């Protein structure tokens with residue numbers, strides 16, 4: 001069966017199914033279709049299916065034109081698991097969030113595995129791409145396969161290959177980012193390599209599934225901890241009157257031993273604020289407390305409050321009554337040049353401003369509307385640079401590249417810059 005599947009991959013007759021067509025799954029389905037494989041996309045969200053059928057993209061990575069192209073390739077889409085019957089390769093790109101108590105919520109993986117279980121056949125391969133704690137592939141998928149009577153590595157194959165998608169990054173995408181792959185057995189690894197070399201210039205095979213799972217989660221823990229470190233340094237530098245962004249610029253000139261991370265208004269997105277806790281949970285099962293992870297989560301989660309404190313300071317300086325103050329929040333997505341608002345610090349800052357009865361508008365070229373915890377629905381204003389003097393303070397939360405920063409600077413009364421877009425040796429800008 002190994003030889004048959006390998007041959008099918010080589011001659012591109014293998015049928016690939018991508019389950020979960022979100023930020024990760026849809027571009028992957030697109031790349032495999034472009035690589036001339038037959039691809040079936042499976043998602044429970046019928047709205048997404050309708051959009052794709054109408055050539056409408058819902059992620060920045062792919063344009064409407066590219067979705068139209070996808071629909072012209074060997075691509076089909078469905079919300080029914082029975083399509084799994086005809087597949088050779090099943091790739092899971094499902095959410096792996098955390099619960100309120102920060103334990104992993106593996107519901108999406110478990111639901112899809114039990115949904116597809118009866119359609120699995122000998123000779124197929126399953127790959128998990130979701131970010132998760134080490135052990136997931138074997139515990140949640142491998143054990144089910146074994147229970148079903150498959151002999152993994154012989155008549156069924158299991159691999160893990162983490163997605164390294166960086167939304168908004170125009171330089172690095174799937175094709176030019178090395179793809180880490182591992183498998184349950186050597187045969188699984190060989191098949192993993194055969195599959196992914198069709199969509200990535202470089203496949204990096206690692207010894208076992210846990211190393212592959214751990215490598216992805218380590219990348220995100222590394223980011224979270226370094227961002228929290230620089231966020232903490234920023235708070236001290238602000239008090240000391242040192243421009244932390246100039247400090248980073250200087251440190252960055254060292255050609256070895258230093259990687260630049262930047263402070264901001266707090267973490268956002270579906271990865272950095274969440275993934276480290278998937279690992280902490282697993283570490284506790286081994287009796288180990290991951291203090292770095294907990295501490296970085298704490299520091300990062302406090303950033304919106306610090307920004308709000310800074311806002312209060314500037315409001316005080318205006319000598320106006322709070323009821324006469326109006327502010328503008330710029331940028332609602334969690335990072336620049338994209339529309340993703342998952343876990344965005346904008347919501348936490350807007351909530352504080354709203355709760356404290358300060359009048360405010362917001363603008364984001366990518367986010368036309370946003371709900372603040374279901375209670376408040378906000379609409380982005382039209383940004384007229386000549387009229388921004390009406391705002392007593394502007395908080396730059398997300399530094400989209402298409403903002404006209406010189407016009408902002410020339411027309412604003414005061415800007416609280418959370419991203420280091422402006423120089424600070426003037427009366428207009430303060431860092432936060």
Ligand SMILES: NC(=O)c1ccc[n+]([C@@H]2O[C@H](COP(=O)([O-])OP(=O)(O)OC[C@H]3O[C@@H](n4cnc5c(N)ncnc54)[C@H](O)[C@@H]3O)[C@@H](O)[C@H]2O)c1
Nearest residue numbers: 020021022023024043044045093094096112130131163165
């Ligand atoms: N977004 C990123 O930039 C990024 C980067 C690297 C890794 N990841 C990881 O990849 C995984 C997927 O993330 P994402 O951002 O693509 O999530 P997403 O929410 O954008 O997409 C997940 C999709 O799965 C679908 N889905 C949910 N349950 C399903 C089920 N039972 N059957 C079929 N479809 C189902 C949803 O409708 C959705 O379309 C997560 O583990 C995430 O941490 C994400």
